[in-house]
Amino acid sequence: MALKSGEARLAAEWLRQAANLSPGDPEPRHDRGLALLELGEVGLAAQAQAEALALDPDHVGARAQRAAALEALGDDEGAARELAELLARIGPQPALEARLAGLRDAARRAAHFSLLGAAAARVEHSPIVVSAFARVALRPPVLAFRAPFADLEALPDAHGRVRRLTLLFDSMDASLSRTDLSYGGTTEDEHGRRVPFDEFTAAATVFLAHGLGIDAPRARRFLRFLMTPECGLGPLRFAHARVGWVIDESAAERRYGLFIEEDRDG
Known part of the structure; x- marks a missing residue:
């Protein structure tokens, strides 16, 4: 009812509690995914639909919504995988088959533009x-490579192609509080004004x-x-890669960052 009335945040919390009370029921998880998508929490929406599918692999709505959420995140390969599975279960659908072809083309383009697998130079x-x-x-x-606020490393394989990238910030808190001066781009503040991104968000985006070969809005x-607690440290499978957090405790202060590496099990 809350979701239908437009109160998506309230609905998401109610449905989270309902899912906890009904561990074998996929519906609260599917509905929570819809509420999270309405809130713009695309990654959490994809996660909720995955939970629904773990309970009911034949849930058409959950699989379709997960495909849409993965596409919105930039994981065209994952979206294509879900859509192919959906078509295998429901039979031929010309519109969905055309969309699947488009997703597969987009996934190939992302793999081509990604720094992973590219010549290290x-x-x-x-x-x-x-x-x-x-x-x-x-x-x-x-x-x-060194910037005033972070270190970047690229590890090539035996053939000189990038297999892992790591971005490690000197201080994530400091970078979150500083205005970006390097990459450009703006966001909207609470007053509707366009303001620059913070240093962390700009560099991590x-x-x-470029590490994954996707556009900036999806990144x-x-x-x-x-950055959500529900995501954890990873690694997460994302298209042709695995992505997660790096924690470096070798210095006096703990440093945080991100890594992207080839998914050799995918």
Whole structure:
């Protein structure tokens, strides 16, 4: 009822409690996913639909909604996987088959533009590096770059192609409180004014966008999900990659960052 009346946040909380009280029922999880999607919490919506599917793999609505949420996050490969599974269960649907073909094309484009699997030399000329980072010396084969606020490393495989990227902030709290001066882009504040992103959001968005080969709006949605408690530290499977948090405790103060690596089990 709350969802139908437009109170999506209240509905999401009620449905979370309903799901806890009904551990074998997929419906509260599916409905909660719809409420979360209305709130713009795309990653949490995809997670809720996955929980519904774990209980009922034949749930058509949950699989369709999960495909839509994954596409909105930038995981066209995952969305295509869900849509193919849906078609296998419900039979031929020309409109869905056309959408599936489009998703598969988009997934191939993302894999092509992604820094993962690319020649390691490409990293130095990518927007994540040229806007803020400079090359520093490090033991080969690792490529290391330094910005005033973070370290970036690229680890190539035996063939010289990138298999892992790591972005590690000096202080995540400090970067969240500082205005970005490197990457550009704006967001809307509580008064409706356009303001620059903070340093962390700007750098992490560009890192995810170019690391995964997706556009910036979807990278920001994915980053929003990564920062929720429900996401955890990862790693999460995302298209052709695995993504998660890095915690470095080797220095006096704990440092946080993100990694992207090839999903060799996918």
